[in-house]
Amino acid sequence: MNPKYKNYPVPKTSEQEVLLHLIVEGNVSIMDFGWLSGFRTRISQLQTHHGLFLERIFLNRRNKFGNVFRYAKHTLPENQKEAAIQLYNQLNKQ
Numbered sequence: 001m002n003p004k005y006k007n008y009p010v011p012k013t014s015e016q017e018v019l020l021h022l023i024v025e026g027n028v029s030i031m032d033f034g035w036l037s038g039f040r041t042r043i044s045q046l047q048t049h050h051g052l053f054l055e056r057i058f059l060n061r062r063n064k065f066g067n068v069f070r071y072a073k074h075t076l077p078e079n080q081k082e083a084a085i086q087l088y089n090q091l092n093k094q
Contacts, residue, residue: 008024018033029071
């Protein structure tokens with residue numbers, strides 16, 4: 001078992017991987033999944049298809065050329081954590 005998954009089953013899809021990161025770390029951003037071209041789609045699916053509520057704040061960062069860009073940090077509220085765990089287990093069984 002991979003220690004970063006903290007006794008959760010290993011994710012089988014990118015949607016599950018984003019959800020598990022939310023559960024374990026409490027927040028997620030595109031900076032965590034720069035390799036995933038559909039990151040924003042996965043966040044949208046968790047919210048619209050599965051009804052998970054995420055808080056969002058916008059942060060600014062500079063790229064290597066000094067240009068400022070803006071990105072969203074999505075946070076899993078504590079009152080949504082149990083629902084997220086149940087959703088993860090349900091998705092992982094499919």
